[in-house]
Amino acid sequence: MAKGDVKLFGVWSSPFTLRIILALKLKGIEFEYIEEDLSNKSSQLLEYNPIHNKIPVLVHNGEPIVESLIILEYIDEIWKDNPILPVDPYERATAQFLAKLGDEKCLAAIWQVFITQGKEREEAIAPAIESLKPLEEALIGKKFFSGATIGFADILLGWMANMVKVLEEIIDQKIIVEARYPLLSAWIENYLDFPVIRNNLPLHDKMVEKFRARRLSCMK
Template structure:
């Protein structure tokens, strides 16, 4: 297996998805907690380009970016495969993973920080994106079928972080009436012991994102 380290932040769901993957594969690893306000020499050494977490370090070789890390883990350790064998199905899973991050996650962030008519438009656009994701889980236990897959780990922020973003942003995006399949998946996914044990405390995330929203507001031009 070789020496494994994860450089991460316990409040980042991008880092959590990496831990989920390693635990599913049965990999032992050292977790190095990073203070993103005072970035450590080890982070700057292993990710000098973006200076971000997570970083997986395998036998002193660094792999940054969570989606890239998940694929590396799946290709290196074959137990409990995350991506399907069929090339088309693999490509499809990658497409929806990027969609989940780019359109759903960052869409929710945008809706959280927006105000007035801009907020209404952002909510509408993000709801449309979640609707596409809803269709991918309809009639299935997990996005990949009967077992936890790559896309489940990528979308795993929804059961825990989305509720925080909704609270801080004063809005509601995913509920049982509007998106029943996605809502049911989220409820069941977060109850899995391996998944549940890695998630950061909700109250910490509320404090973090409330502070982030306050910072964004402080940068806005003062209304006369």
Template sequence: MVEVKLLGAWGSPFSRRVEMALKLKGVEYEYLEEDLNNKSPLLLKYNPIHKKVPVLVHNGKPIAESLIIIEYIDEVWEGPSILPQDPYERAMARFWVKFLDEKCMPAMWKAFWSTGEEREKNKDEAIEHLKFLESEIKGKKFFGGDTIGLVDLAANFIAYWFRIISELVGVELITDDKFPNLSKWADEYINSSFVKENLPDKDKITAFFNARIRAPDETKYFPKA
């Protein structure tokens, strides 16, 4: 019998990426919630290098890092393709998810959590990165075309998590007038029935970030994986 387990954290956009990928493929799995302040022996065993979630365990073999896990899911199980079939388009999808995680997300976090002149500098950097996404999504329903794909799953933090933080800290980055294409995509994405069913509760996430606003700087961030 095939055994699939997912070690994750309820509010993590990285964990949610993987959960959505599993559900897109129709994979049955056991979900194990991790307390990231008191990491389980299982997490430390399966991800001893980074000690972070998510971790997928397939027949006893662990795979770490959310984007690597999603590619593994796409290759192993039948069902709707998450990555494009065309080699060039697959390469481009990998490029954009790397851009999202390594450029967009850090810049947006800094813009939200910094203050004064530093915040304005970080906002400008984040906006410059977002302009590339605005251009990339133009004329498309999703980054994956007509269906949700790898880049959409990777960009989930823009559509949901960062909108909530934006309201809490009073910093607007993605507005309808400045980023009409990206705003339209975000609305389309979070309002699709599949995505809506797999997002964490807004009130719970809002409470989580309210606590982070009052916390020391080093505790403000979701563990990246």
């Protein structure tokens, strides 16, 4: 599988970094991982991602690729084994749509619940729950968003499995309730139990500690 030199700049607790690690592991690609300190970004990160200054950045043979969705598509195009994106154009478009929905709508809505309290949180909870409805519908008749095994949409929505559990524990409030979203709840368990995922997730307790601090800094 040698196709040159692969480096990944990331942060261990970032859901955006995790999706790239999982894709590389699923495809069996060897890579060098460089942990960034976002409070003191490295000159390499600023050089590789001068527009957004964000992780993750994949550097392949010296060329940087940024934005996790784009990085995933790039990986799938370069390393053809264990394809991540569906071949069928409609299924591909649907997977891309769900992934974007997760990032642009669901994540923002759930984050709003996480960083608020009292009346503000009460107002935030209904839109957050409602934002998940298309995902429940997309899982009808399927174990994973991609069908029988995990693929593009599963990897990109993976934060919903490990990170939401962390956020729910910190605020002591369920957001993804099984009675309301049985398929999404089953998907979370199936996703977390998938071998490559299970073996590469950041430790739950460490995540709780990290996001507890993050919440406090957002609420100041």
